[in-house]
Amino acid sequence: MKKFNAGSFAQMLFICMLSSACISSAAWSGETYTLTIKNHHFEPAQVKAPTETPVTLLVKNLDASPEEFESKSLHIEKIIPANSEVSFQLRPLKAGVYKFVGEFHEETAKGEIIVE
Amino acid sequence: MLGALIIVFREAIEAGLIVGIVMAVTRGLDGARTYIAGGALIGALGAGVVAFFADRLSKAFAGSGQELFNASVLALAVGMLAWHNIWMSRHGRALSQELSSVGRAVVSGDQTLYALASVVGLALMREGVEVSLFLYGVLASGETGFDVFLGGLLGLALGMATSFATFYGLVSIPSRRLFAVTTALITLLAAGLAAQSVAFLQQAGIITLFSDTLWDTSWALSDKSIFGRVLHTLIGYSDQPSTMQVIVYVMTLIGIFVATQLCAHQNLMRRTSASPTP
Numbered sequence: 112m113k114k115f116n117a118g119s120f121a122q123m124l125f126i127c128m129l130s131s132a133c134i135s136s137a138a139w140s141g142e143t144y145t146l147t148i149k150n151h152h153f154e155p156a157q158v159k160a161p162t163e164t165p166v167t168l169l170v171k172n173l174d175a176s177p178e179e180f181e182s183k184s185l186h187i188e189k190i191i192p193a194n195s196e197v198s199f200q201l202r203p204l205k206a207g208v209y210k211f212v213g214e215f216h217e218e219t220a221k222g223e224i225i226v227e
Numbered sequence: 228m229l230g231a232l233i234i235v236f237r238e239a240i241e242a243g244l245i246v247g248i249v250m251a252v253t254r255g256l257d258g259a260r261t262y263i264a265g266g267a268l269i270g271a272l273g274a275g276v277v278a279f280f281a282d283r284l285s286k287a288f289a290g291s292g293q294e295l296f297n298a299s300v301l302a303l304a305v306g307m308l309a310w311h312n313i314w315m316s317r318h319g320r321a322l323s324q325e326l327s328s329v330g331r332a333v334v335s336g337d338q339t340l341y342a343l344a345s346v347v348g349l350a351l352m353r354e355g356v357e358v359s360l361f362l363y364g365v366l367a368s369g370e371t372g373f374d375v376f377l378g379g380l381l382g383l384a385l386g387m388a389t390s391f392a393t394f395y396g397l398v399s400i401p402s403r404r405l406f407a408v409t410t411a412l413i414t415l416l417a418a419g420l421a422a423q424s425v426a427f428l429q430q431a432g433i434i435t436l437f438s439d440t441l442w443d444t445s446w447a448l449s450d451k452s453i454f455g456r457v458l459h460t461l462i463g464y465s466d467q468p469s470t471m472q473v474i475v476y477v478m479t480l481i482g483i484f485v486a487t488q489l490c491a492h493q494n495l496m497r498r499t500s501a502s503p504t505p
Binding site for chain 1: 230234281282285286290293294356357360361363364365367426429430432435438439440443445450451466467469
């Protein structure tokens with residue numbers, strides 16, 4: 112039983128990784144918007160993006176502590192390690208305001224994407 | 228301090244509930260505590276390791292390392308829970324009717340304990356990564372006081388208290404009903420985890436179909452509130468799910484239900500044909 116568990120886990124992980132390596136690199140497209148996090152604030156705190164277009168968000172964390180970029184309306188929940196950057200693609204969005212926060216410092220780390 | 232407590236408790240609550248449910252399901256089985264403690268320990272250590280390599284993980288696989296890690300861990304937990312329910316529908320009902328608890332322990336012990344202990348480990352590993360990164364951040368930045376760290380630890384303690392509350396709540400149910408209750412709970416739990424898993428695949432851009440938000444009930448009950456979070460784990464409640472998440476949720480529910488019914492039915496047929504005496 113033990114052997115089966117470990118094996119299937121490794122197998123599953125491998126398949127997931129393999130398929131993602133092929134798919135996600137191919138799907139990467141759209142304009143890139145850059146956000147920085149400094150002193151637990153987003154800069155800029157407001158980004159304008161076009162409707163129904165996939166865009167890429169590049170978030171640079173300049174702080175010495177990790178942050179979690181979280182947005183319910185964007186369906187994103189992603190950890191950004193300290194002094195590091197991550198990028199991710201947003202689905203094509205309808206017009207509207209999409210708020211996001213840095214979950215570890217929610218009082219200060221706030222921002223929004225205005226899609227129009 | 229209160230802020231840190233809430234952040235950590237919110238992360239720990241899912242693992243806390245899962246541990247409580249698993250403890251109730253495996254109560255009375257030989258060595259159950261050891262298996263669960265082992266699973267929890269491995270999960271916690273795993274969380275530490277993953278958190279330590281968080282930077283590398285987030286850069287892996289064209290920047291989708293985190294998503295793939297989360298999606299795989301969740302999918303594996305769903306598989307284990309589904310398998311547990313299917314196995315129990317094949318053997319558990321008959322066993323619990325016919326055999327003493329000692330006999331049941333001997334027969335079903337190893338089979339489902341491995342699966343459930345690994346579910347505990349997976350839950351702790353996944354939630355533990357965020358908790359340890361948050362606590363590490365509090366310590367590393369140095370700008371916030373020790374009371375924030377203490378708040379985080381209290382949040383963790385509350386998460387553990389959730390396990391015990393869940394356990395004692397469940398075991399207070401009369402044992403003839405407990406099986407039906409835990410079977411339903413595990414099915415709903417699995418469906419909710421499957422919906423979470425697919426959300427990470429959508430975030431990674433691996434699944435792009437049906438990515439729009441199907442409903443928004445955040446005005447009524449935010450799934451970031453403590454009660455919302457409890458429902459999020461127990462029945463998979465989400466205040467802004469994508470259409471694909473809802474599809475996967477329903478399909479998982481149906482899938483597990485049909486599989487358990489088929490197995491239970493097969494088992495009944497086999498038993499009645501083998502022993503015609505009522």
